[in-house]
Amino acid sequence: MLEIKNLHARIAEDGTEILRGLNLSIAAGEVAAIMGPNGSGKSTLSYVLAGREDYEVTEGEVWYKGENILELDPAERAAKGLFLAFQYPVEIPGVATMQFLKTALNEQKKARGEAELTTPEFMRQVKQAAGELKINPDMLKRPLNVGFSGGEKKRAEILQMALLAPQLCLLDETDSGLDIDALKIVADGVNALRSPERAMVVITHYQRLLDYIVPDTVHVLYRGQVVQTGDKDLARELERNGYADLIEQHAA
Amino acid sequence: MSDHAEKNARPPATAAETSVFDSYDARIDALPGSSAVRRMRDRLMSELQDQRLPHRRMEAWHYTDLRTLLKAVPEAFGTGGEAKGVAPLVDGSNVLTVNNGEASVEGAPEGVSVSRFADRLNDESVVEFLAAQGPEDAVSRINGAFVSDGLVVDVAPGTVLDAPLEIQAVHSTGQAHTRFPVTIGKGAKGSIVERQCASGEGAAFTSSITDLTVGDDAEIDWIILQEQGDADTHLARVNLRLGANAKLMLYVVNAGGKLVRQEVRAVVEGEGSDFKLRGINLLGGESHTDVTMVLDHTVPSTTSTEVLRNVVFGKAHGVFQGQIRVAQAAQQTDAQMACNTLLLSDDADFSAKPELEIFADDVQCGHGATVADIDKNHLFYLMSRGIPAARARGMLVYAFLAEVVEELDDERLVPALESVIAEWLRANG
Numbered sequence: 001m002l003e004i005k006n007l008h009a010r011i012a013e014d015g016t017e018i019l020r021g022l023n024l025s026i027a028a029g030e031v032a033a034i035m036g037p038n039g040s041g042k043s044t045l046s047y048v049l050a051g052r053e054d055y056e057v058t059e060g061e062v063w064y065k066g067e068n069i070l071e072l073d074p075a076e077r078a079a080k081g082l083f084l085a086f087q088y089p090v091e092i093p094g095v096a097t098m099q100f101l102k103t104a105l106n107e108q109k110k111a112r113g114e115a116e117l118t119t120p121e122f123m124r125q126v127k128q129a130a131g132e133l134k135i136n137p138d139m140l141k142r143p144l145n146v147g148f149s150g151g152e153k154k155r156a157e158i159l160q161m162a163l164l165a166p167q168l169c170l171l172d173e174t175d176s177g178l179d180i181d182a183l184k185i186v187a188d189g190v191n192a193l194r195s196p197e198r199a200m201v202v203i204t205h206y207q208r209l210l211d212y213i214v215p216d217t218v219h220v221l222y223r224g225q226v227v228q229t230g231d232k233d234l235a236r237e238l239e240r241n242g243y244a245d246l247i248e249q250h251a252a
Numbered sequence: 253m254s255d256h257a258e259k260n261a262r263p264p265a266t267a268a269e270t271s272v273f274d275s276y277d278a279r280i281d282a283l284p285g286s287s288a289v290r291r292m293r294d295r296l297m298s299e300l301q302d303q304r305l306p307h308r309r310m311e312a313w314h315y316t317d318l319r320t321l322l323k324a325v326p327e328a329f330g331t332g333g334e335a336k337g338v339a340p341l342v343d344g345s346n347v348l349t350v351n352n353g354e355a356s357v358e359g360a361p362e363g364v365s366v367s368r369f370a371d372r373l374n375d376e377s378v379v380e381f382l383a384a385q386g387p388e389d390a391v392s393r394i395n396g397a398f399v400s401d402g403l404v405v406d407v408a409p410g411t412v413l414d415a416p417l418e419i420q421a422v423h424s425t426g427q428a429h430t431r432f433p434v435t436i437g438k439g440a441k442g443s444i445v446e447r448q449c450a451s452g453e454g455a456a457f458t459s460s461i462t463d464l465t466v467g468d469d470a471e472i473d474w475i476i477l478q479e480q481g482d483a484d485t486h487l488a489r490v491n492l493r494l495g496a497n498a499k500l501m502l503y504v505v506n507a508g509g510k511l512v513r514q515e516v517r518a519v520v521e522g523e524g525s526d527f528k529l530r531g532i533n534l535l536g537g538e539s540h541t542d543v544t545m546v547l548d549h550t551v552p553s554t555t556s557t558e559v560l561r562n563v564v565f566g567k568a569h570g571v572f573q574g575q576i577r578v579a580q581a582a583q584q585t586d587a588q589m590a591c592n593t594l595l596l597s598d599d600a601d602f603s604a605k606p607e608l609e610i611f612a613d614d615v616q617c618g619h620g621a622t623v624a625d626i627d628k629n630h631l632f633y634l635m636s637r638g639i640p641a642a643r644a645r646g647m648l649v650y651a652f653l654a655e656v657v658e659e660l661d662d663e664r665l666v667p668a669l670e671s672v673i674a675e676w677l678r679a680n681g
Contacts, residue, residue, distance in 0.1 A: 050636050053628070078638035090633045094651025100634070103647070108638035143651075160637065 001199045002026040002049075002168055007060035008224075009048045018044040020224035021060070026217075028167075029196040033210055033235060034203045036221035037243040042203045043087060045221070046172040049201075050084040051077050064168060078104075079111035083166035085157040087173040092144040097156075100144050101126060105163060129162040133189050150177035158189040169193065169200045175209035187212030207239035222250055262304065269305055271325035273297070275427065276397055279329060283400055285373035292382050296397040305390065312388040315571040315603045316542040321511055322485060325457045328426040329353070329400075335422040336451045341477065341672075342664045345418040345445065348403055353428030353458075355401045363411030363440075369402035369431050381433075381463075391489045391515055395459040398429035402460075405434040409467065413442025416475075416662060420447045423480065425454030431461050438467040438495070443662040444474050448488070450481035450508070459487040468495040468522060473661050477672065479508040482537055489515040494554075496522035503660065505669065506541045507534045507676045516545040520554045530656050531560035534673065535568035535600070536680035542571035549582040558589040561653050564600035565680055575607040576617060583612050589619040594626065594652050596645075596681075646677045 002025070009019040018041045026032045036042050048055050049062060051074035061068050069077055092100075106116040117125070130137060133155050145153055154174055161169055171190065175183055190213050194200070202213055210218075210232065218235045220228040222243075227250060228234065238246075265273065276297050283293065305322060306313035330352030340347050346361040360366040372378050382396035403419065421430060432446070450456060458480070466472055480486055486509050494500055504514055520527050527547065535541050547556060562570050570593070578585045593602040606619035626648050634644035650673060657669050 050632075052632055073641065074632060074635035075638050075640045075644070078636055084636050086633070086636075090627075090629050092630050092633065092648070092651060094654035095634075095647055100637075100647070103643070104634075104637035104639055107640060107643060111638065111640075164637065 001028045001065060002201075003063040005061045005063070007048070007062065008058045009044060009055045010058060012054055012056045017058075018055070018224050019048065022221075022225055024219060024226055026199050026201065028199055030217060031194060031200045031202060031213065031215045033215035033218045034201060034221055035205070035218060035235060035238060037247065038205070040221040041224040042205075042221055043172055046084055046170045046201070046203055049170055050074055050082065075107070076111070078164075078166075079108045081167035082170070083161050083164055083168070084170045085154075085161055085172060085174055087176060089145050089153045089157055091146045091148075093146050095144045097140045097142060097144050098126070101160065101163060104160070108164060125163060129159050132192065133159050133162070134185055135159055151179065151182035154178055154182070154186055155189070158186055162189065162193060167198050169198065170203070171200065172203045173205065174202070175204055175206065183209065184212060207235045210235045220246065222246060265304065266319060266322075268322040268325045269319075271327050272305075272394070273301060275325070275327040275329075278327065279398065283398070284370045286376060288376055288379045289373050289382065292379050293397045296382070296384060296393045299384065300390065300393045300397065303387070303390070306388060310388050312544065312573070313390075315573070315605070316513055316540065318390065318513075321540055324455070325485070326426045326455055330424045330426040330428055330456070335424045337420055337422055338447075338449055338451075340416075340418045340420070341445050341447065341668045342416050342418075342662070345416045347418045347420055348405075350402065350419070350421040350430055352422070352424055352426070353400045353430055355403050355430070357403070361413065361415070361417065363408045363413075364417065365406045365408070367404045369404055369433070370400065372404055372433070373399075385517070391459060391487045391513065392461065394487060395429050395431065395461050395489070398427065398459070399431045400429060402431035405432065407434075407436045407440045407442070409437030409439055411437065411440040411442070413444075416443040416445050416665065418445040418447065420449070421460060422449050422451050423456040423458050423484070424450070424452030425456055427457045429459045431463075433463045434465070436464070436466045436470045436472055439469040440467065441471045443660075443665060444472065445477060446475065447477045447479065448486055449479045450484055453481070455483040455485070456480065457485045461488070462490045464490060464492040466492065466494050466498045466500050469497045470495070471499040473501045473503060475503040475660075475665065476505065476514070478504075478506045478512055478514070479672075480512075481508065482510055482539065484509050485511040487513050489517065491517045493519045494522050494525040494527055497524040498522055499526045501528040501530060501659070501661070503530045504543060505532045505534075505672065506543070507672055509541065510539050512539070512541045514543045516543070516547070518545065518547040519550060520548065520556060521550045523551050523553050525554050527554075527556040529556075529558040530659060531562075531572070532653055532656060532673070533560065533562040533564075533570050534676045534680070535562065535570050536565040538567045540569045542573075544571070544573040546575045547577065547587075549576070549578045549585040549587065551582055553584045554582065555586045557587070559656055560591045561656050562591070562593040562602050563596065563649050563652065564593060564602050565596045567597070567599040569600070570602040572602075573605045573607070574619070575609070577609040578612050578615050578617065580611040583614045585612060585615040585617070587615070587617045591621040592652075593621075593623045594649060595623055596626065596649075642681065646674070646681050649677060649681065650674070
């Protein structure tokens with residue numbers, strides 16, 4: 001489903017290279033964890049895949065469902081089924097949450113040539129998804145993410161993911177800022193979306209999240225490259241030994 | 253002799269000035285009014301001929317040099333029947349119409365009496381009312397010289413307007429100059445919408461003055477919606493006075509016109525009264541739009557707030573001048589002014605000039621101005637959810653305005669204004 005080949009990317013503003021020849025392959029149905037120390041390029045990878053303008057791809061290809069998506073803008077990528085759950089979702093005063101959700105859903109449907117949702121159908125879907133994620137309906141009456149706690153923001157991201165039903169989900173540090181109860185709710189929400197047609201890339205600094213979202217594969221990112229690939233045991237090993245050994249090994 | 257020498261030193265009249273002077277000569281005999289009114293019109297026109305159109309060396313016109321900006325003035329005058337009305341902003345409104353400067357008295361609701369300003373022009377008492385307010389008051393001079401009609405509106409004390417009252421001024425092409433003396437009786441409440449719209453393709457040159465007196469305890473939202481065509485020039489002025497404990501929100505929405513000057517001359521002269529100016533400037537193309545306010549607080553314990561939100565696309569220029577003057581007697585005045593601009597192109601600009609003149613010592617006064625572009629992080633977030641760039645930008649522009657839109661007291665006006673903004677963004681965004 002996702003094939004990343006020799007990807008090089010730098011910060012557009014100052015030219016700092018972050019991704020330095022990254023290779024990664026993820027199949028449909030797979031849940032892949034991306035781990036790595038701070039500054040290894042985990043968040044950059046998620047932003048580059050989502051199409052953020054602040055990064056410049058200088059080399060390499062990103063194939064998604066047989067198409068090189070690097071030329072597409074973020075909205076086009078989203079309409080093709082790519083979704084990024086942000087580490088820090090932005091607050092946007094003046095944009096009503098419900099209107100935002102409906103616009104996003106219907107714009108994606110329009111782009112794919114599907115029929116738009118009617119308001120009652122939309123309301124039903126939101127109500128159901130919000131219930132499963134234990135989201136207070138009053139929260140959805142507020143402007144987008146405005147005044148949401150850290151945990152509410154993360155749940156709202158998963159709510160969006162559930163409604164938009166993407167095929168490739170990128171979860172960027174979804175566990176950061178969550179207490180254990182909130183983490184379980186979010187993990188349950190993510191697990192409910194696991195399916196043979198859907199791939200997930202779970203970016204995390206810590207093993208903790210992977211106790212709840214158990215990955216099929218674990219990839220270790222260091223200095224903008226995947227330096228090690230394994231199964232869920234690799235994550236446990238990293239948790240025991242930290243990244244120090246790895247850093248030493250690659251510094252040599 | 254020196255007078256003569258000064259006249260000789262004047263630069264030659266511009267094409268627009270020549271058209272204004274020539275059209276006065278052609279039009280004057282057809283204009284209504286007593287002989288005293290005729291003398292006042294002649295006086296206003298001769299002052300205009302002496303001073304010419306206002307230019308950047310006049311302080312009040314520094315950012316809107318009419319001499320340079322006004323390239324041409326149509327010499328013809330439209331006639332009533334050519335202008336077609338539009339659907340009211342809010343369904344069920346009571347609509348009064350003025351077509352190409354010709355007013356109709358039909359449509360007033362209970363508690364509101366309406367007569368034609370053309371009839372008032374035969375009354376001697378109107379003469380002083382037409383005079384200009386100082387040397388830089390070109391809008392009153394042009395309007396007073398040419399005014400043909402308008403509506404005299406009296407809202408009886410205690411009247412509560414169930415539906416908005418909409419005064420619809422529709423212009424096709426050519427000139428139209430109107431005047432609206434409006435008196436709001438004690439304790440009356442409601443929303444009044446003044447619309448300036450175009451129904452023709454050609455250029456219009458219009459002026460409109462509203463003299464609004466808000467009685468004690470009255471609570472009024474007065475909404476001015478400017479939606480003229482992109483070749484039209486509109487010179488407007490609102491003179492307003494607030495009685496004791498009166499509340500007035502003057503809500504100016506500029507969403508059209510090529511060259512627009514909206515002046516506000518406010519006197520907060522009733523104790524306990526509250527004045528609000530809200531402005532939404534939607535500017536695009538090569539338009540030039542100026543909102544200039546002079547506000548006097550003359551008595552103790554009054555409040556005023558001014559909030560302008562400007563969205564500027566293309567090569568448009570916007571201006572806000574806001575002058576607040578607090579007299580020595582006006583202790584415990586609370587006046588706050590904010591002007592926020594979203595600049596959406598490199599060629600767009602906006603000039604903001606706040607001025608506070610405070611002679612009382614126990615007052616709260618402040619002002620602030622910001623200029624920004626759309627937040628890239630916001631745009632990326634919306635687009636990452638599949639919302640295309642143009643739509644996402646539109647949502648963020650609307651978000652910038654939303655806070656002001658939601659201040660309208662009549663809930664029916666909120667969705668109406670939302671659609672005006674959405675439509676404008678579709679055409680200009």
